[in-house]
Amino acid sequence: MDITTWMFEWLEGNAIFTPNTLGYYWDGFVTTTQLVFLSLLAGLLLAVPLAILRSSRHKWISLPVYVYTYVFRGTPLLIQLYIIYYGVVFFDGIQETFLWPILREAFYPALIAFTLNTAAYTTEIFRGAIKATSQGEIEAAKAYGMSSSLMMRRIILPSAFRRALPSYGNEVIFMLHASAIASVVTLTDLTGAARFVYARFYAPFDAFLFVAAIYLCLTFAILFVFRQLEKRLLAHLKPLSH
Amino acid sequence: MKRILTLSVLGLAVAAATSAQARDYDNVRIGVDVPYEPMEYRTADGELTGFDIDLGNALCEEIGVSCEWVEQEWDGIIPGLMSRNYDAIMSSMTINDERRRQVLFSEPYITMPSAWFAPQSLDIDEANEETLDGMTIGVQRGTLQDNYVTDNFGSVADISRYATADDMVLDMDAQRLDIVFLDFPIGHYTLIEDNDGEYKEVGERISEPKEYFGDGFGIAFRQRDEALAERFNEALATLKENGTYDEIHARYFGDE
Numbered sequence: 247m248d249i250t251t252w253m254f255e256w257l258e259g260n261a262i263f264t265p266n267t268l269g270y271y272w273d274g275f276v277t278t279t280q281l282v283f284l285s286l287l288a289g290l291l292l293a294v295p296l297a298i299l300r301s302s303r304h305k306w307i308s309l310p311v312y313v314y315t316y317v318f319r320g321t322p323l324l325i326q327l328y329i330i331y332y333g334v335v336f337f338d339g340i341q342e343t344f345l346w347p348i349l350r351e352a353f354y355p356a357l358i359a360f361t362l363n364t365a366a367y368t369t370e371i372f373r374g375a376i377k378a379t380s381q382g383e384i385e386a387a388k389a390y391g392m393s394s395s396l397m398m399r400r401i402i403l404p405s406a407f408r409r410a411l412p413s414y415g416n417e418v419i420f421m422l423h424a425s426a427i428a429s430v431v432t433l434t435d436l437t438g439a440a441r442f443v444y445a446r447f448y449a450p451f452d453a454f455l456f457v458a459a460i461y462l463c464l465t466f467a468i469l470f471v472f473r474q475l476e477k478r479l480l481a482h483l484k485p486l487s488h
Numbered sequence: 489m490k491r492i493l494t495l496s497v498l499g500l501a502v503a504a505a506t507s508a509q510a511r512d513y514d515n516v517r518i519g520v521d522v523p524y525e526p527m528e529y530r531t532a533d534g535e536l537t538g539f540d541i542d543l544g545n546a547l548c549e550e551i552g553v554s555c556e557w558v559e560q561e562w563d564g565i566i567p568g569l570m571s572r573n574y575d576a577i578m579s580s581m582t583i584n585d586e587r588r589r590q591v592l593f594s595e596p597y598i599t600m601p602s603a604w605f606a607p608q609s610l611d612i613d614e615a616n617e618e619t620l621d622g623m624t625i626g627v628q629r630g631t632l633q634d635n636y637v638t639d640n641f642g643s644v645a646d647i648s649r650y651a652t653a654d655d656m657v658l659d660m661d662a663q664r665l666d667i668v669f670l671d672f673p674i675g676h677y678t679l680i681e682d683n684d685g686e687y688k689e690v691g692e693r694i695s696e697p698k699e700y701f702g703d704g705f706g707i708a709f710r711q712r713d714e715a716l717a718e719r720f721n722e723a724l725a726t727l728k729e730n731g732t733y734d735e736i737h738a739r740y741f742g743d744e
Binding site: 352450 | 562563564566567570590629630634635648649650651655658659661662663664
């Protein structure tokens with residue numbers, strides 16, 4: 247008996263995991279991965295320049311970035327999501343602006359909230375890594391006559407990214423788990439699918455255990471990717487012989 | 489450790505033995521999902537009121553027990569009853585077969601159809617597969633309206649599911665939804681009466697097929713609390729006879 251017929255026979259035997267509800271879980275899986283991947287990507291692109299500004303010696307450059315990261319790290323993501331989704335409609339006439347086609351869908355307000363949130367955390371992770379660059383490397387770069395932008399590009403950022411990698415891996419996992427709140431703004435993400443199945447079949451254990459298993463698999467995949475990255479990029483930090 | 493374990497197992501056994509017998513309730517905790525105007529909502533000064541609340545309190549008084557209302561979001565309201573967070577649900581819950589497998593219902597205490605509501609600008613007279621094609625429909629998650637819309641229009645329309653009816657009305661105001669499907673009185677109160685003509689009812693009110701729309705609203709109990717359900721049924725019959733029921737009905741629905 248091949249695996250698909252076995253699957254279908256097993257599916258026929260239970261009331262909850264019908265092809266129909268598995269379809270909801272699949273849609274939820276797609277929404278969650280899209281949301282998390284896109285917000286992490288956009289957050290990362292934002293965080294690199296912000297982290298450089300944040301490490302500036304000039305107060306008037308670093309302070310605005312600090313205020314931004316402080317606000318977004320100092321308030322719950324759920325509140326940020328509520329403000330961006332339900333809050334914006336209290337601006338009169340927002341429906342007539344060019345922003346409305348974006349804000350109307352639940353997906354984009356969620357994407358904006360998640361991006362701003364992860365960008366704030368990532369900025370601080372990178373800033374820490376930039377600050378931890380050893381003074382010797384900087385002096386050597388200066389001795390070579392590098393300009394500060396060349397030094398940033400060739401010396402500081404490459405080593406800072408390497409140092410930031412383990413904590414950034416954690417941020418990615420946190421983001422995946424934080425995305426579970428997307429269902430409060432009507433998005434059918436993984437948690438949204440589980441809540442739907444739970445409410446329809448009154449089966450909290452089945453609905454949530456199943457979705458927890460999917461999150462575990464996703465986390466495992468993220469861990470694996472970062473493990474490989476660390477192996478390659480941090481190879482020079484390993485002891486020479488083993 | 490072992491001793492604690494034995495003791496707690498013993499405790500569990502005792503608890504199970506006592507709860508297996510019909511319990512005599514002096515105090516009944518009732519689960520309710522607020523707001524759902526005019527069935528259950530809060531007045532401006534925060535007091536819990538509504539048809540369910542007034543009728544529930546009158547029933548408790550008739551039975552001679554004290555009642556305590558416990559707020560619970562809709563999608564967890566039946567699991568909350570099972571896990572003993574409260575002893576009954578009186579929250580505009582429609583009696584249907586799917587729910588009968590989980591809980592024990594009282595006799596129906598009121599019957600309400602469901603209805604479609606939309607902004608005046610929506611140019612349809614009837615809600616069906618063709619007219620709803622490509623629209624965004626709002627429903628409250630886990631309600632029979634959700635089940636009906638999901639099964640009948642899930643393939644042609646987008647469905648937005650909300651935890652509370654309030655969030656849904658907010659998004660209707662924000663123009664994120666094209667049309668919503670609600671218990672008729674709730675839609676009528678929150679969208680027609682509380683607004684100045686922005687919204688209209690679309691098509692006929694719906695109470696068929698019974699598979700979805702069931703047999704009216706009932707009070708839900710745990711299966712084993714038959715005695716308690718029986719006491720509520722008797723009290724309901726008394727209130728209907730002595731006019732209290734009609735008085736409460738008129739308070740919220742006028743002469744309708």
